[in-house]
Amino acid sequence: MAQSGSSGTFGLRSRRWLLWGALLALVAALLGVLVFLAANYEEGRDQAALERDVSLVASDIRSELFRNVQTLQSLHSVAPTADSWAAPAAELLGAHREMVRLEWRSSSQTLLAHRETPYLADLTGYLNREQSLPDVRQACDNARRLSGPAFSPSYFWPMSGGQGLELMEMCLPMVRAGLPDGFLVVTYSLPGLLTELTTKPMLRGRGLAFTEPDGTRLALHSTVASTRRTLRASALLDLPGHTLMLRLESPRRTPGLFPNVLTAVVGALSLALLAVLALLGRDMRRRQRAELEVADALAFRKAMENSLVTGLRARGMDGRVTYVNPAFCQMVGYSAEELIGTGLPAPWWPSELVDEYQQRQAVRLAGQTLPREGYESVFQRRDGTRFPVLIIEAPLIDAQGAQTGYMSAILDLTEQRRVEDLNRASQDRLQATARLATMGEMASMLSHELNQPLAAISSYATGALNLLEDTQRALPEADLQLAMRRISEQAERAGRVIKSVADFVRRREQVREAVAPQSLVDAIAPLVALQAKKQGVRVQIEVLPGVPPVLCDRTMIEQVLLNLARNGMQAMPEGDPPLRSGQRVLTLSVRQWRLQSGVSFGGQTQMSWVEFAVTDHGHGLSTDVQAKLFTPFFTTKAEGMGLGLSLCRTVIEQHGGALNHEPAQPRGTVFRFTLPAA
Numbered sequence: 001m002a003q004s005g006s007s008g009t010f011g012l013r014s015r016r017w018l019l020w021g022a023l024l025a026l027v028a029a030l031l032g033v034l035v036f037l038a039a040n041y042e043e044g045r046d047q048a049a050l051e052r053d054v055s056l057v058a059s060d061i062r063s064e065l066f067r068n069v070q071t072l073q074s075l076h077s078v079a080p081t082a083d084s085w086a087a088p089a090a091e092l093l094g095a096h097r098e099m100v101r102l103e104w105r106s107s108s109q110t111l112l113a114h115r116e117t118p119y120l121a122d123l124t125g126y127l128n129r130e131q132s133l134p135d136v137r138q139a140c141d142n143a144r145r146l147s148g149p150a151f152s153p154s155y156f157w158p159m160s161g162g163q164g165l166e167l168m169e170m171c172l173p174m175v176r177a178g179l180p181d182g183f184l185v186v187t188y189s190l191p192g193l194l195t196e197l198t199t200k201p202m203l204r205g206r207g208l209a210f211t212e213p214d215g216t217r218l219a220l221h222s223t224v225a226s227t228r229r230t231l232r233a234s235a236l237l238d239l240p241g242h243t244l245m246l247r248l249e250s251p252r253r254t255p256g257l258f259p260n261v262l263t264a265v266v267g268a269l270s271l272a273l274l275a276v277l278a279l280l281g282r283d284m285r286r287r288q289r290a291e292l293e294v295a296d297a298l299a300f301r302k303a304m305e306n307s308l309v310t311g312l313r314a315r316g317m318d319g320r321v322t323y324v325n326p327a328f329c330q331m332v333g334y335s336a337e338e339l340i341g342t343g344l345p346a347p348w349w350p351s352e353l354v355d356e357y358q359q360r361q362a363v364r365l366a367g368q369t370l371p372r373e374g375y376e377s378v379f380q381r382r383d384g385t386r387f388p389v390l391i392i393e394a395p396l397i398d399a400q401g402a403q404t405g406y407m408s409a410i411l412d413l414t415e416q417r418r419v420e421d422l423n424r425a426s427q428d429r430l431q432a433t434a435r436l437a438t439m440g441e442m443a444s445m446l447s448h449e450l451n452q453p454l455a456a457i458s459s460y461a462t463g464a465l466n467l468l469e470d471t472q473r474a475l476p477e478a479d480l481q482l483a484m485r486r487i488s489e490q491a492e493r494a495g496r497v498i499k500s501v502a503d504f505v506r507r508r509e510q511v512r513e514a515v516a517p518q519s520l521v522d523a524i525a526p527l528v529a530l531q532a533k534k535q536g537v538r539v540q541i542e543v544l545p546g547v548p549p550v551l552c553d554r555t556m557i558e559q560v561l562l563n564l565a566r567n568g569m570q571a572m573p574e575g576d577p578p579l580r581s582g583q584r585v586l587t588l589s590v591r592q593w594r595l596q597s598g599v600s601f602g603g604q605t606q607m608s609w610v611e612f613a614v615t616d617h618g619h620g621l622s623t624d625v626q627a628k629l630f631t632p633f634f635t636t637k638a639e640g641m642g643l644g645l646s647l648c649r650t651v652i653e654q655h656g657g658a659l660n661h662e663p664a665q666p667r668g669t670v671f672r673f674t675l676p677a678a
Contacts, residue, residue, distance in 0.1 A: 043231075043252065046231055046250075046252055047231055047233065050231050050232075050233040050248060050250050051233040051235075053202060053206075053233070053248060053250075054233045054234065054235040054246060054247070054248035055235045056199075056202070057198050057199070057202065057203075057208065057235070057246060057248065058235040058236070058237045058246050060197060060198060060199060061193055061194075061197045061198065061237055061246070062237060062238075062239070064196075064197040065170075065188075065193075065197070065239065066149075068096065068099075068186070069149050069172060071092065071096075072092075072172055072184050072186065073172070073174075075088050075089065075092055075184070076104075076174045076176075076181070076184060080176070082104065082112050082113040085104055085113050086113060086115060089102050089104075089113070089115040090115050090118075093115055093116070093117045093118065094117075094118060096196065097117070097119060097192050097195070097196050098188055098189055098192030098193050098195070098196040098197060099117060099186050099187065099188060099189075099192070100116065100117045100119075100120055100123055100165070100167065100187050100188070100189045100192065101114065101115070101116050101117065101123065101129075101185075101186070101187035102114065102115050102116075102184070102185070102186055102187075103136075103184070103185040103186075103187075104182060104183075104184060104185075105136075105140070105182055105183045105184075105185055106182045106183075107180050107181075107182050107183075109136070109137060109140055109183065112182065120159075122159060122160050123157075123159070125159070125160055126158055126159050126160045127157065127158060132155065132157065132167070132169065132187075135152040135153065135155055135169045136152070136169050136171065136185055138152050138153075138169075138241075139151060139152035139169045139170060139171035139185070139241060140171040140173075140183050140185070142171070142240070142241040143171040143172060143173045143183065143241075144173055146240055146241075147173065148172075148173070148240060149170055149171070149172045149240060150170070150171055150240045150241035151168055151169065151170050151239045151240060151241045151242040152168060152169040152170075152171075152241065152242060153168070153242050154166050154167065154168040154190055154210070154218055154219075154242070154244070155167060155168075165189050165190070165191065166189070166190040166191070166210070166218045166219045167187055167188065167189060167190070168187075168188045168190060168242070168244075169185060169186070169187055169188075170185070170186045170187075170188060171183050171184075171185050172184045172185075172186070189219075190210050190218055190219030190244075191219045191220065191221065193210075193219075194208055194209070194210065194219060194220075194221035195221055198221070203221065203222060203248075205224070205250070205251070206222065206224060206248060206249060206250045207220075207221075207222050207223040207224040207247075207248070207249035207250070208220075208221040208222055208246070208247070208248055208249075209221060209223070209246075209247050210237075210244050210245065210246060210247075211234070211245050211246075211247045212245070213245060215247075218244075223249070224249050224250065224251055225251070226249075227251070229251060229252040230249055230250070230251055230252070231249070231250050231251070231252055232247060232248070232249050233247070233248050234246065234247045234248075235248075305325045305326075306325065306326050308325060308327050309327055310327060310409050310410065310411055311324075311325065311327045311328030311331050311389075311409070311410035311411075311412070312324065312325040312327070312328060312407070312408070312409060312410075313325075313328050313407075313408045313410060314396060314405060314406070314407050314408070315405050315406050315408070316404065316405040317403070317404065317405055318343065319343050319344045319361070320341055320342065320343045321339050321340055321341065321342050321343075321346075322340065322405060323340070324336050324339050324340065328410060331348075331379065331381070331387075331389075331410065331412055332347070332348040332379060332380075332381055332382065333381040333382030333383060334347060334348070334382055344358060344361065345357070345358060347382075348379045348380055348381070349379070349380065350378060350379075350380045350386060353378065357377070374390050374391055374392035374393070374409075375390075375391055376388060376389070376390055376391075376413070377389055377391055379410075387412060387413070387414045388412075388413040388414065388417055389410050389411060389412055389413055390410070390411040390413055391408055391409075391410055392408065392409045392410075392411075393406050393407070393408045393409075394406070394407055394408075395407075427650070430647065454494060457487050457491060457494075461483075461487060463479075463483055464480055464483040464484070464487075467479055467480060467483075468480075511553060512551055512552055512553050512655075513551070513552075513553075513554065514549040514550070514551055514678035515549055515550055515551075515552055515554050515557070515678075516549050517543055517547050517549070517550060517590040517610055517612070518543050518547075518590075520550075520554065520557055520558055520561060521541055521543060521561065521588055521590065523554075523558050524558050524561050524562045524565065525539075525541070527562060528562065528565045528566075528569075528586075528588075531565075531566060531569050532569060532586065535569055535572070535573075535574060536574060536579060536584060537569050537572060537584050537585070537586050538584060538585050538586070539565075539585075539586050539588070540585050540586065540587045540588070541587075541588045541589075542587065542588070542589040542590070543589070543590045544589075544590065544591045544592070546592065547590055547591065547592050547610055548592065548608065548610065548677040548678065549677070549678040550610045550675040550676065550677060550678060551655075551675070551676050551677070551678040552655055552675050553651075553655070556651045556655075557651070557655075557675070559647075559648075559651070560648045560651055560652065560659075560673065561588070561612065561614070563644045563645070563647075563648055564614040564648065564671045565586060565588065565614055567614075567616075567644065567645070567671075568586050568614050568615070568616030568618070568669075568671070569586055569616070571616045571618030571619065571668070571669065572584055572586075572616055572617060572618045572668075576618075576619075577617055577667070583617040583666075583667070583668075584617070585617065586614070586615070586616055587613070587614070587615040588612075588613075588614055589612075589613045589615070590610065590611070590612055590613075591610075591611055591613075592608060592609070592610055592611075592677070593608075593609045593610065593611040593674060594607075594608050594609065607676065607677075608676075608677040609657070609674045609675065609676060609677060610674065610675050610676075610677055611672055611673070611674050612672065612673055612674075612675070613670055613671070613672045614670070614671045615664050615668060615669075615670045615671075616664070616668045616669055617664065617666075617667050617668035618667070618668050618669065619667070619668075620663055620664075620667060620668060620669050621661070621663075621669055626661075629645055629661070630645050630646055630649050630659075631646065648673070652673045652674075652675070655675055655676070656675075656676055657673055657674040657675045657676065658673065658674055659671070659672070659673040660672055660673075
C-alpha cells in the first residue's frame with residue numbers, strides 16, 4: 001500500500017512537471033514568435049526607411065540638375081559672345097565639380113567655345129573629344145525635339161594611368177531674341193553627381209552607386225561590406241532622354257534607442273513632406289470629402305436606426321409624429337407612411353385610455369420636465385393586441401439650441417414581463433422545495449415525536465379493552481373515562497404536530513397581512529422544540545411587550561424563522577458547548593425598532609420596524625464563510641443544499657427588510673432581520 005501511494009505521488013509529480021514543462025515551452029514559443037515578429041517588423045521598417053532615403057537622393061539629384069539648367073540659361077544671357085563667355089564658364093565649372101566640360105555649340109552643333117574643369121587636368125589627354133560626339137549629337141537632337149534639356153546615355157571615358165570616368169552629356173537649346181542661338185553642352189561626371197548633388201549626412205555609413213539594371217556598377221560614391229544583413233534599395237532617376245538607376249546600400253544596425261529615434265525623425269519628416277503635398281490639393285478636395293463624409297454619416301445613422309430593436313419616435317411641439325424607425329413600426333403594426341404626420345390621440349393608444357393618456361401628456365409637456373428613467377405605458381397594435389412598453393423621452397434640440405420637439409425611445413417589455421413571471425414561479429417552486437427539504441431533514445424527529453402519543457394511545461386503548469373484557473368485575477366507568485380522556489389528549493397532541501408540519505409545507509398564495517410576532521414564533525415553536533429536545537438545546541423565547549404586528553406573508557416568515565433556528569441549533573453540536581456551561585441555549589427575541597434619523601413624508605411619522613433575532617452559542621463564522629454565507633448552493637453541512645440563507649435573505653428583502661449577522665458574546669452568532677410594522 002505504501003509503495004502504491006508513493007508511486008501515485010511520483011506519477012502526480014511527474015504529470016505536474018510535464019504540465020509545467022509544456023507551459024514553459026508554450027511561453028518560450030510565444031516569446032520566440034514575438035521576437036521573430038519584432039525582428040521582421042524592424043527589418044521591414046529599416047527597408048522602408050532605406051527606400052525612402054534612396055527616393056530622396058534621386059529627387060535631390062534631379063532637382064539639382066534642373067537647377068543647373070537655370071544657371072546655364074543665366075550664363076548664356078550674360079555672355080552673348082564667345083570671348084565674353086569663357087570667363088563666366090570657367091567660374092561656373094569651378095563652382096560645380098560635377099561638371100567636367102562645358103561647350104557652346106552653334107545650331108549646326110559646331111563648337112564655338114569650350115571650357116574644361118580645373119579639377120581634371122588630362123580629361124582629353126588619352127582620347128580625343130571627337131570620340132564622344134555621337135552622344136552629344138543624340139542629346140542635342142533630343143533637346144531640339146523636346147525644346148528643353150536632354151541627356152545622353154552614360155558612357156565610359158578612359159583616362160591616362162588606367163583610370164576613367166563614367167560620363168553623361170546634357171544638351172540645352174538656347175534662344176536669344178526669340179531665335180535659336182545654339183546649344184550649351186555640359187558633360188557630367190556620374191561620380192561627381194553622387195558626390196556633389198547628394199546630402200552627406202544621409203549617406204554616412206552607406207553605399208551609393210549608379211548601376212545597370214542587372215546590378216553592374218557604373219559609378220560609385222561609397223560602399224559597404226556585403227553581408228546577409230545588408231539592406232538594398234533602388235530608385236530610378238528619370239531624366240529627359242535617359243534614365244539612371246540609383247542603388248543605396250546600408251548595413252542593418254543593432255536596434256537601439258538612437259536608431260529608433262532617428263528612424264522616427266526620418267519618418268516624421270517624410271510624413272511632413274506628404275502632409276505638405278496633401279495641403280496643395282486640400283482646397284480642391286475639401287468639398288467633395290465633406291459631402292462624402294456627410295453621406296456616409298447619414299447612411300451609417302440610417303443603417304443603425306434600422307437595425308435597432310428599440311423603437312424610436314420623434315414628435316414636433318404640436319404633438320405630430322415626424323419620424324419613426326422600422327422597430328417602432330413593427331411594434332405597433334403600422335407603416336411609417338401611416339404614422340408620420342399623425343397627431344393626438346395616437347393610433348396605438350387603447351381607446352378606453354385615450355383621455356387618461358392625453359391628460360398625462362398635457363401635464364408632462366406643460367411642465368417641460370421629463371423623467372430621466374422613463375415611464376411605463378400600454379400600447380395597442382393594429383390587430384388589437386396590447387403590450388407593455390417603457391418610454392424614455394427627451395427634448396429634441398436643433399443646431400441653434402432651440403427645442404423643436406421630443407425624441408422618444410420605446411422598449412417592448414413583453415419578454416421582460418414573461419421572464420419576470422418565470423423567475424417568480426421558479427422562486428416559488430424553489431422556496432417550496434426548500435421547505436420540503438427542511439421537513440425531510442426533520443423526518444426522524446417528527447417520527448420520534450409522533451411515536452410517543454401513538455404509543456400512549458395504543459396503551460390506553462389496550463387497557464380499556466382489557467377492562468371491557470373482564471366480565472368478573474363490575475365495569476369501572478371512572479377508569480374508562482380516564483383512558484378515553486388520555487387517548488383524546490394524545491390524539492390532539494399528534495394532531496398538533498401534524499398540523500404544524502402541514503401548515504409549514506403547504507404552498508399557499510403569497511398574501512401579506514398584519515401578523516402578531518408572537519403568533520409567528522408560536523407557529524414554529526413545536527418544530528423547533530423537536531430538534532432542541534433531540535440535541536439537548538434549551539430554547540428561550542423573548543417577545544417584548546407592545547411589539548406591533550408586522551406586515552408579511554406568514555408562511556414565508558415562518559420558514560425564515562425556522563431555518564435560522566435550525567441553523568443555530570446545528571451550530572451547537574452535542575457536547576459543544578457542554579451542558580454544564582449553561583450556553584446550550586438558542587434565543588429567539590423580538591423587539592420594536594425605529595429609524596434613528598429619517599425624513600417624514602406627507603406629514604407621517606418615521607417608519608417603525610420590528611426586529612427578529614436568533615442567537616446561538618456555537619463556534620461562530622470564519623471570515624471565508626462570512627464572505628460566501630448568502631451565496632446560493634454554498635453550505636458547510638454535508639447534507640445541506642446551500643439554499644437556506646440565500647432564500648431567507650431573498651424573502652426578507654422582498655418584504656422591504658434586511659437580513660444580517662454579527663458575533664454573539666461570549667461566543668456564537670446573532671442573525672437579525674427586520675420587517676415593517678403593519
